[in-house]
Amino acid sequence: MSTSTQLPAPAATAGPGAGRPAPTRRRAVSAERPNYLAGVAGWIWLAIIIVPVYWIVITSFKAQSSYFRTNPMAPPAEPTLANYRLVIESGFLRYFLNSVIITVGTTVPAVLVSFMAAFAIVRGGQGRFLRVVNGVFLMGLAIPLQATIIPVYLIIIRLHLYDSLLALILPSIAFAIPLTVLILGNFIRDVPKELFESMRLDGATEWGTMWRLAFPLTRPALVTVSIYQALTVWNAFLLPLVLTQSPELRVLPLALWTFQGQYTINIPAVLASVVLTTLPILALYIIGRRQLLSGLAAGFTK
Template sequence: MTRKKISIGKTFVAILALAWLVIAGAPFYFMVASAFKEQFEILTTGVFALPKGIYFDNFAGVIKSQFYKYLMNSTFVVAVSLVLILVTALCAAYPFSRFRFKFNKPLFGLVVAAMAVPIHVTLIPVFQLTQKIHLYDTIFALIGPYTAFNLPISVFILTSFMAEIPKELEESAEIDGCGKYRTFFHIIAPLSKPGLATLAIYNAVNMWNEFSFALVLTQSAKSRTLPLSIWEFQGQYNSNIPMIMAVLTLCALPMIVAFAIGQDKLIKGMMAGAVKG
């Protein structure tokens, strides 16, 4: 009887997983399939119909445009912001998780509270500040907001991750003559790699797809990132849906490759610390 219940439960879970796969995969399939269709083919065939042939002109048109410039801007902004986030979060999470000082909990409470601040509330102040420091309409204008708004959750996650690292490792290092700095760089930081990998993928996806700050803080094509390239192509080609789908496919491809490479570290980072003892 128990085995029968387990079998029914597994079947039910499998059905739900399959249904979720169809729901989540349908938009992706539509995007890729439409990208290989001609301009009016999508209007004369079914929405989810396979393309009649492999039509690469949509991708060629996107690549010949300023797409490469948008791609380089996004790559630079995400890379620099990601390094700043990970280094700062690593340095902040260490004292929060390992030291007990007077303002530990109040300061950590401020970090947690900062996670609740909506980014759209800060658009006008950040826009004014960017103009005053003469960074408006440059890719450097995006690095500050991207770092600031992704830092609180990064510190929170990394602090929880570091708190699960056994303190006996630090005690052994101290007996061997390691100071706090050597312990941090040679023990805590290497053991935090799964958590850092999780944060890297999570933050990279968020910043890669960010639209609001990119729209407000940049104006010319030389400073815009990939999300705005989609917006530009939509205005330029109007209802040329296959062209727009080609842009979306090329924009999503780097994050898909990054996730495929780092998915094992992402899962390890998410599961690390979930079981105590």
């Protein structure tokens, strides 16, 4: 009597949806796998940035006599502040004050005017006048500063403002408004309309709604555009070069250029002036870093 062995039944053919979890697991494993190539590239980029900064800082503390006799990348054996003293005695504080006046005098009015203009454009409905104003601001983004430097120079001459700080502030405000209006308008447009309607039902005017509702909700965007415009004005070179002539009205970028020409051989002194010029920018970034990152993150997620 023969015994028959029962073989296991073959597995059923997988249906269309039977293999779906496998790609999910593969994606999860690949997401957890470290990206070594990106890490190496990040460290290389960090070295590219850090090495020149390190060289500038340590060289600014070296004496001029020992700069050419020592290793450029070696820290100074006898650090000295003579280079910084030379830069400060050459009128750095006056140039720093001029840059602060122009930066604050440009950034504050430009951001406030741009915020009110953006609020009017977004909340003003479909009025023809506001559409024309918005189109003018958009056209301003397509006009570079270099293309208008001669007309700006002629206007400043006609207004008898040449060789003054106001000659730098007014054009800087005009060139800062278009981009600021565009950015702030996008942020105000994303504020829920229900909030505006509820404030109108409570009896708030458009002026009160703008400052009590739109202004606090767009604070990250305001800080972002303020820092961006402040850095742009702080590093401006063309307008001070064309619209000013007196040495006492120089701003830091222009003073740094003339200082480099005056002390070309004294490389440690030149780099000390570079460090002093960069410190205010670094301090501004440290103060507004959190608001700046939140504003940029909000802008990218819109």
